[in-house]
Amino acid sequence: MNKAIRLFQFISCINQIIVRTHNKEELFKEVCDVAVEVGQFKMAWIGMIDFDTQNIVSVSANGDDLEYLSNIKTISVNLNGKAGKGPAGNAIKLGNYQVCNAIEDD
Numbered sequence: 493m494n495k496a497i498r499l500f501q502f503i504s505c506i507n508q509i510i511v512r513t514h515n516k517e518e519l520f521k522e523v524c525d526v527a528v529e530v531g532q533f534k535m536a537w538i539g540m541i542d543f544d545t546q547n548i549v550s551v552s553a554n555g556d557d558l559e560y561l562s563n564i565k566t567i568s569v570n571l572n573g574k575a576g577k578g579p580a581g582n583a584i585k586l587g588n589y590q591v592c593n594a595i596e597d598d
Contacts, residue, residue, distance in 0.1 A: 502531035520552035528555045546570040
């Protein structure tokens with residue numbers, strides 16, 4: 493299937509999930525499921541900021557490489573902290589998205 497068509501179907505599914513889902517836990521789970529099943533991403537996860545600790549905490553995940561999440565020690569969003577210099581921490585700190593073509597290196 494053409495990559496552009498697959499991504500359009502993925503976005504359409506996400507939009508449908510947003511419209512019909514009634515709670516955030518269900519939303520997060522279904523988004524991760526659709527990312528893997530329809531979008532054909534190897535792994536998808538959603539993290540939320542714990543404002544008490546200033547860390548990102550995984551709240552939902554699906555896919556092949558879930559060990560990645562257990563291997564992460566801390567994803568800090570504290571601008572002065574040493575942790576959180578990977579893609580998720582940088583996305584929050586810099587206020588933009590991050591693209592990882594080699595997640596093992598990021």
